[in-house]
Amino acid sequence: MTAVQRDQTGRDPGLAGLLAGLGQYGRAADGPVITADVPVTRLEEAVRRIAAHPGARLADMFASATSHDPVVLRLVWGLDADHAYLITESVIDAERYPPLSDIAPAAFHEECEIYEQFGIRPAGAKPLNRVALPPIPGFDLPRLGHAPAGPPVGVHAPHVVGGHAFEFPFGPVRQVGVESLYYGLVTSGEEVVDLYLFTWHKHRGMEWRLQGRTPRDALFHVERTEGLGAVGPAWAFAAAAETALGLDPPAQAERARAVALELDRLYNHAAATAALCQSTGLVIGQAAAEIALERLLRLNAAAFGHRYLFGVVDIGGAAVGPDAAALRRDLPGAYGELRRAADALLTTNSFLDRLEATGILSQEAARRLGLVGPVARGTGLPVDARADHPAVPYAALAPIVATADGGDVLARFRVLLAEAAESVRLIEEMLEAGTGPGRAGPPGHPSAAPASGLGWAESCRGEALAWVALDDRGRITRARLRPASVRNWRGFDDACRSQNVFTDIPIIEASFWLTVAGTAR
Amino acid sequence: MPLWFVRGLRRGVVTTRYPARPDDSAALLPTPPSFRAEALTVALADRLVAVCPSRALTRRREVLVYDVGACTACGRCRAEVPAAVTDSGQFELAATVRARLIKHVPLTHDGRHLETGEKDSP
Numbered sequence: 001m002t003a004v005q006r007d008q009t010g011r012d013p014g015l016a017g018l019l020a021g022l023g024q025y026g027r028a029a030d031g032p033v034i035t036a037d038v039p040v041t042r043l044e045e046a047v048r049r050i051a052a053h054p055g056a057r058l059a060d061m062f063a064s065a066t067s068h069d070p071v072v073l074r075l076v077w078g079l080d081a082d083h084a085y086l087i088t089e090s091v092i093d094a095e096r097y098p099p100l101s102d103i104a105p106a107a108f109h110e111e112c113e114i115y116e117q118f119g120i121r122p123a124g125a126k127p128l129n130r131v132a133l134p135p136i137p138g139f140d141l142p143r144l145g146h147a148p149a150g151p152p153v154g155v156h157a158p159h160v161v162g163g164h165a166f167e168f169p170f171g172p173v174r175q176v177g178v179e180s181l182y183y184g185l186v187t188s189g190e191e192v193v194d195l196y197l198f199t200w201h202k203h204r205g206m207e208w209r210l211q212g213r214t215p216r217d218a219l220f221h222v223e224r225t226e227g228l229g230a231v232g233p234a235w236a237f238a239a240a241a242e243t244a245l246g247l248d249p250p251a252q253a254e255r256a257r258a259v260a261l262e263l264d265r266l267y268n269h270a271a272a273t274a275a276l277c278q279s280t281g282l283v284i285g286q287a288a289a290e291i292a293l294e295r296l297l298r299l300n301a302a303a304f305g306h307r308y309l310f311g312v313v314d315i316g317g318a319a320v321g322p323d324a325a326a327l328r329r330d331l332p333g334a335y336g337e338l339r340r341a342a343d344a345l346l347t348t349n350s351f352l353d354r355l356e357a358t359g360i361l362s363q364e365a366a367r368r369l370g371l372v373g374p375v376a377r378g379t380g381l382p383v384d385a386r387a388d389h390p391a392v393p394y395a396a397l398a399p400i401v402a403t404a405d406g407g408d409v410l411a412r413f414r415v416l417l418a419e420a421a422e423s424v425r426l427i428e429e430m431l432e433a434g435t436g437p438g439r440a441g442p443p444g445h446p447s448a449a450p451a452s453g454l455g456w457a458e459s460c461r462g463e464a465l466a467w468v469a470l471d472d473r474g475r476i477t478r479a480r481l482r483p484a485s486v487r488n489w490r491g492f493d494d495a496c497r498s499q500n501v502f503t504d505i506p507i508i509e510a511s512f513w514l515t516v517a518g519t520a521r
Numbered sequence: 522m523p524l525w526f527v528r529g530l531r532r533g534v535v536t537t538r539y540p541a542r543p544d545d546s547a548a549l550l551p552t553p554p555s556f557r558a559e560a561l562t563v564a565l566a567d568r569l570v571a572v573c574p575s576r577a578l579t580r581r582r583e584v585l586v587y588d589v590g591a592c593t594a595c596g597r598c599r600a601e602v603p604a605a606v607t608d609s610g611q612f613e614l615a616a617t618v619r620a621r622l623i624k625h626v627p628l629t630h631d632g633r634h635l636e637t638g639e640k641d642s643p
Contacts, residue, residue, distance in 0.1 A: 220574065220597065284525040291535050301549035311596070344528060 015082045018053050022046060022088070032389060033243075033454050038088045040073075044098040046088060047075070051104050055081030057370050057383070059487075060465050061100070061110035063092070063118045064478040065145040071118050073097060074480075075107075076454065076465060080388040085454055087467075095149070096123040106370030109490055115152060118145030128152040132203040132520070142208045144478070164188050172201045179516040183505070190501045195493045202520035210479040215241035215315045215468065218476055222466070223310055226483055226518040228271070231257070231264040232459020233483050233518075234313040237466040239391070241315050242440070243453025244470045251392060253317030253438035255430040258393040260304055260312040260322070261457060262423035262430075267296040268460035268513060269416040269423075270338050275510035276413060277345070280354040285345055292338035299334050302326040314439060321436035327427065335424050342417050355410035359495040359508035362407055371491045373462020373484045374419065375512055377403045378412035385458035397429050409511040416513075448472065459484050461514060485518030551594040552609050554587075556626045560605035561585060563628050569606070572597045585626040589614055 022036040038046045050056050060076040070093040077086040090097070099122035101108035112128040115121040121128060130152050132141060140147070165188045172180035180201050186194035206225050210218040215238070223234035235257050242249060249257075274289035297307040303322045304312050311319055345351050361371075363379040376383050384401040386394045402418030404411035452469040462484035469478040495508050537544040561569075566585045570578045577591035578598065599606040616622050 220595070224574075282525070284529050287535075288528070288532070291532075298546045298549065301546065305549070306551065307549070344524060348524065 014054060015079060015084070018049065021049055032084045033087065034084055035087045035089060038090045040090045040092055040097055043090050044103065047100050047103050050077050050086065053079065055079060057367065058104045058106040059370060059463065060480070060482045061107050062467070062480045063114045063145065064469065065118060071120055071145060074467070076467070078388065080383060083389055085389065087454065092120055095120055098122065099124045099126060105368050112152060115148050117143050119148040130198065130200060132200050134200045142205050144208055165193050172198070181516045187502065192496050192500050192502065192505065195496045197489065197493065199516050199520040202516050204521060206521040207479055207481055210476050213476050214474060215476065218479060219313065219315060222481060223313065225481060225521050226485065226515045227308065228515060229264055229268055229460045231261045231309050231313060232457045232464040233466065233481060235261060235457035236455040236464040237468065237481065238313050238315050239455025239457065240453040240466040240468040243455065244451040244468055245474070247316040247440040249317040249440050250438040252321070252434050252436040254391065255393045255433055256318035256321045256435040256437060257313055259427050259430045259435055260309045262427045263300050263303065264309055265423045265460040266335065266420055267293060267300060269420045270296055272416055272510060272513035273338065273342060275513065276507065279506035279510045280351055282348070282351050285341065285348070285351065288341035288344070289338065292334060292341055295334035295337055299327070299330045302330065316440035317438045319437060324431045324435065327431060331424060331427065335420065338420060352410060354507055355413055356408060358409045358500060358504050359511060360408045360498040361491055361495045365494050366491060369490050370487055372487050374412055374415045375488045375491060376462065377401065377415045379407040380405045383463070385456050385463040389456055391457070393430060397426060399426060409507055412511040461485055462488060481521055483518035485514040488512055488514050489519045547612065550612055551596060552612050553589055553592045553594045553614065554598050554606045555609035556585065556587065557605045558626050559629060561626060561628050565602050565605055566628050568601055569598045572601045583628045585628055587624040587626060588622060589624060590619065590622040
């Protein structure tokens with residue numbers, strides 16, 4: 001990310017020009033979040049303009065609707081160089097809207113999702129994939145809006161395979177302890193010619209289930225959306241609700257959240273290391289990484305009372321603070337266990353050979369698809385919400401964003417290890433500054449009028465986003481959850497196609513370290 | 522590979538004494554709830570049923586039916602009515618018969634205990 005010249009407001013002149021261009025539609029700034037109303041007739045032009053802005057990336061796209069009003073389409077842009085998020089809001093009062101993925105390819109998955117949930121689709125004849133809707137006649141889902149006119153016709157199904165290639169169906173039940181996921185593998189024997197995924201087996205309608213709940217009640221479900229990696233999505237959701245409610249969490253509670261977030265990152269990176277060893281057949285290395293993982297999970301329990309860090313984040317602050325003494329006593333040993341295993345792995349040629357040049361993802365592809373987290377950083381793209389959009393505890397600590405070149409599995413592994421070391425440093429800094437439980441006000445305190453807010457956090461898998469709208473009783477009318485897994489699965493097939501063979505796929509999947517539950521939510 | 526062989530020998534066996542004795546970390550694990558029947562009224566039971574996310578709790582007349590097999594030990598019931606729900610401290614819940622995982626907690630009514638079923642919770 002290149003440095004930019006800034007004006008007196010701290011924003012670069014390019015952003016001022018961009019906002020001036022959008023300002024003709026009407027906009028409002030709420031701290032680092034800028035909202036602009038964009039008429040649907042000008043939506044394509046606005047998307048072209050924003051997409052061309054330096055450092056801009058489409059972070060999310062979603063819709064909302066009430067029973068009487070038309071659908072509102074929202075695009076969330078990360079203006080990372082400007083340390084701001086931009087939300088465009090467009091009222092869609094027809095069945096079709098401009099095909100935005102032609103301009104911003106990262107929008108395609110959401111175009112499919114919005115069609116299933118709200119019945120509106122991009123203009124044109126582009127086929128849409130199934131996201132949550134299984135191809136079972138008569139099967140239907142609880143929806144956020146109204147049903148589509150017809151089922152989606154996927155771009156990859158039916159799959160036309162020619163020559164000597166054939167399609168190898170794999171999943172959704174794969175092996176013990178691994179999430180259900182269907183691979184459609186197109187192969188000529190061993191090389192992966194093409195790959196597509198079905199994730200609808202795990203769809204649970206989480207966003208639909210959150211409607212009508214109070215933010216605090218919903219938070220319980222949000223942090224279980226992915227299971228592995230509860231803190232990031234929970235913090236993003238809590239921050240969104242706090243913006244809507246006008247709550248300002250106490251500093252020591254924000255730091256308690258940050259300690260939990262870094263512990264979350266540590267144990268997930270250890271788990272990814274163990275999975276990499278398993279996928280490369282290095283059983284002793286796997287055992288070594290799993291010893292580190294178990295020590296980190298026990299440390300989580302000792303520090304916060306839960307191995308997977310559930311129940312730490314609360315609306316308005318943190319429900320529990322860390323046991324600083326336990327962390328100071330046990331963190332060096334637990335991390336040292338991981339570090340020793342990693343150092344040995346980095347000198348094991350049979351391990352490195354399997355990682356090097358496997359699952360290559362280009363930086364251009366990562367940028368085009370809006371990827372985040374270690375997957376994006378492994379291509380050299382320094383996107384990290386802790387640095388680009390720092391929450392209170394990170395602003396003063398200047399987290400070092402680890403990147404690597406190459407975009408292969410080895411690059412992602414190196415990023416994971418560098419981030420683990422940085423997490424230990426950040427935890428020590430947070431403890432030094434003081435951590436503890438605390439809330440800004442009564443949880444779920446109803447606002448006087450309907451309100452909405454955007455929240456974010458850099459989870460172990462990358463930027464997690466949440467957007468929450470509350471009614472005048474403080475109940476959720478629409479909650480959008482966008483864990484990092486939602487973004488990064490869309491880069492997985494690209495990585496698998498890059499001259500890999502069947503046995504490379506588990507290695508690539510381990511290096512992505514995503515959850516199916518997060519994307520299927 | 523010799524590196525890993527030497528590392529394995531040097532690190533030695535890493536395991537626990539379980540099941541001969543519980544591991545030290547067992548005390549840190551969340552465990553399913555235990556219900557104090559004498560403190561549970563029908564109204565309180567309905568509150569517990571409402572907050573249970575996995576539908577492990579249902580009420581049949583004046584009995585709280587608790588399916589231990591469906592419980593995820595999330596702690597919501599304990600947080601909802603701390604006076605009547607505590608952590609059981611037990612995590613060895615396996616049973617050879619499914620029905621043994623279904624517990625019946627008789628509810629009180631106006632402070633009077635109703636003899637409507639067994640009082641067994643983990």
